[in-house]
Amino acid sequence: MTIPTILAALSLLIAPLPQQAPQASPIVVAPQVADIGVVEPGSTTPAKFTIVNTLKTEVTVLKAVPNCTCTAISDVVGRTIAPGATLELNASLAAPQAPGTKEAVVFLTFSGNLVASAKIKGEIRMKVAAEPPYCDALKDATRGTVKLRSADGKPFTVRRSGGKDPVFVGFDPAKDAPRAEYEVAWDLTGRACEQMPLWWFVWTDRSDCPVIPLRVRDECTGSRHDMARMKRFWIVKESLVVGGTVHNQQPKKLEVELEHYNPPKQGAVERPDWSASVAVRSLIPGIEVRLTGKRDLPTACVLELEVTASHGGMFDGELEIETATGKGRVPFTLFATTW
Numbered sequence: 001m002t003i004p005t006i007l008a009a010l011s012l013l014i015a016p017l018p019q020q021a022p023q024a025s026p027i028v029v030a031p032q033v034a035d036i037g038v039v040e041p042g043s044t045t046p047a048k049f050t051i052v053n054t055l056k057t058e059v060t061v062l063k064a065v066p067n068c069t070c071t072a073i074s075d076v077v078g079r080t081i082a083p084g085a086t087l088e089l090n091a092s093l094a095a096p097q098a099p100g101t102k103e104a105v106v107f108l109t110f111s112g113n114l115v116a117s118a119k120i121k122g123e124i125r126m127k128v129a130a131e132p133p134y135c136d137a138l139k140d141a142t143r144g145t146v147k148l149r150s151a152d153g154k155p156f157t158v159r160r161s162g163g164k165d166p167v168f169v170g171f172d173p174a175k176d177a178p179r180a181e182y183e184v185a186w187d188l189t190g191r192a193c194e195q196m197p198l199w200w201f202v203w204t205d206r207s208d209c210p211v212i213p214l215r216v217r218d219e220c221t222g223s224r225h226d227m228a229r230m231k232r233f234w235i236v237k238e239s240l241v242v243g244g245t246v247h248n249q250q251p252k253k254l255e256v257e258l259e260h261y262n263p264p265k266q267g268a269v270e271r272p273d274w275s276a277s278v279a280v281r282s283l284i285p286g287i288e289v290r291l292t293g294k295r296d297l298p299t300a301c302v303l304e305l306e307v308t309a310s311h312g313g314m315f316d317g318e319l320e321i322e323t324a325t326g327k328g329r330v331p332f333t334l335f336a337t338t339w
Contacts (some may be wrong), residue, residue, distance in 0.1 A: 027059065027116040028052040029108070034091075036122040041097040041242070049089040049118045051108070053081040061087070063109035068237070069257055069302060070094040071104040071120065093120045097242030098213050099133055100124055127151055127209035135186045135200045137218040142189040145169055146214060148202065149181045158182055160203040160314055186214070193220035198239055199331050201316045210335045211316070213240055232326030233274040235261045237300065241319065243307055243334035252307045253292075256280075256330065258321070260299045267299070273324040275301040284317035286310045287334060309336035 034047035053059050060080045064073055074090040081087045093104055103121040110116070131147045150156055155178040158166045166173075169183040186200050198221050202212040215221075229235050237257035246252045258275055262268055275296065282289040286309055293304035309315065313336055318329040 025114060025116050026053070026055045027108070027110055027114050028054060029089075029116050029118045033119045033121060036093060036120060038125045039093075039095045039122045041095055041099065041124050041126060042244070044092050044094045045122060046090065046092045047120045049091065049106075051076075051081065051087040051089055051116070053083060053085055053087075055112075056083050057112075058082050059114060060111040061108065062111060064089070064106060066091075066104060066106050068104045069255075069297070069300070070096070070102070071106060073106055089118060091118065091120060093122055095122060095124045096238050096240075097244075098124065098215075098238070098240045099126050099130070100215075125151070126212060127206060128156065128204060128212055130202070130212055130214055134215040134217050135188065137188050137196075137216055142191075143185065143187040145183050145185050146202075147181065147183050148204075148212065150206070153180050155180050157205040158184060158202060159205055160201075162186055162200050162202075163316070166202070188216065188218070193224070196220040196225075197331070198225065199316075201333060203314045203335075207245070210245065211242070211314070211333050213242070213331075213333070226328065228326055228328065229261055230264075232323065232328060233260060233262050233269075233271050234258045234323065234325070234328065236321070236328060236330040239331065241330055241332045243315075243332060245335045245337065246307070246309055247337050249308065252334070254305045254307060256303045256305060256319075256321070258301050258303065258323075271325050276324040277322075278303060279322045280305060281320045281322075282307075282317075282332075283320055283329070284315050284332065284334075286313070287315050287317075287332075289319055307334060309334060312336045 030050045036045045036047055039045050058080050061076045064076050066073060070093060072092045076089055079087055091106060095102055101123050106118045108116045128148055128150050136144060157178050161184050167185040171182055196218050197216055200214040200216055237259045241256055243252055243254060260274060278291060278294060280289050280291045288308045290306050292306050295302040315334045319332045320327055320329050
């Protein structure tokens with residue numbers, strides 16, 4: 001055999017195999033993505049899916065697991081779908097309090113080692129919209145402005161921004177009447193990395209939108225933020241807990257979800273006690289918080305909290321959560337009526 005012939009044969013052996021397109025699942029979910037559109041923070045919106053069995057044999061739903069506690073689903077486990085028949089899956093998405101896009105997925109497992117999924121997504125939009133909806137402190141930027149506009153065109157008042165009196169562009173609150181649109185400055189000059197906040201909070205006088213959280217986009221608030229998560233093996237599911245409004249010194253009940261975290265080991269549980277011995281503390285003067293319950297999930301746990309305020313006013317800061325593996329913090333806001 002000649003050398004050119006040998007080389008040609010070797011080239012065929014080492015040539016990459018042609019990629020095959022993944023086969024479509026015989027279990028079809030329609031719609032593949034249920035877009036619930038624009039929803040308000042804290043609202044719960046229903047969605048409906050149809051599961052279609054395109055096989056010539058029946059299948060049984062073995063599992064139906066949402067990837068988020070924000071999603072509730074109808075009980076379909078154990079239901080059998082005849083050949084060519086359908087099964088209805090009802091779901092709902094509980095929107096978080098922070099604005100932005102929210103997605104949730106329901107993972108379905110069927111007999112015969114078949115799988116499918118159903119996705120819900122929506123855009124959480126507040127009554128007062130911020131443009132942009134963040135503080136862009138990247139590339140050495142330390143200050144900027146954001147435009148605030150009421151969706152219904154009604155005038156409102158900006159009460160506080162970044163823990164201080166607001167700084168306006170082209171508006172003097174001592175002389176000018178309230179408007180439906182403002183340009184407000186933010187300034188993070190001099191903040192060390194460990195002091196860089198995740199959120200810049202703007203407070204208004206609107207009861208349907210008392211606080212507007214602006215995400216701080218900075219090198220210190222990305223992957224470098226909360227490096228202790230790597231050793232304690234958990235993170236807080238939502239990066240902001242909005243307590244809403246409390247009236248007449250009545251306690252406020254809230255839920256905070258902790259999610260197991262171990263990307264380097266593909267989620268392997270190296271510390272089974274990662275969610276054990278939970279304690280919760282308030283780091284905000286005037287706010288008290290106590291743990292009233294806890295629900296353990298396969299890869300998460302839900303903490304049930306009760307929050308009280310010692311006086312009326314606007315509160316923003318952090319809550320500290322401690323488990324057997326370490327401490328972590330979550331930003332928190334609350335408005336308490338004056339009494």
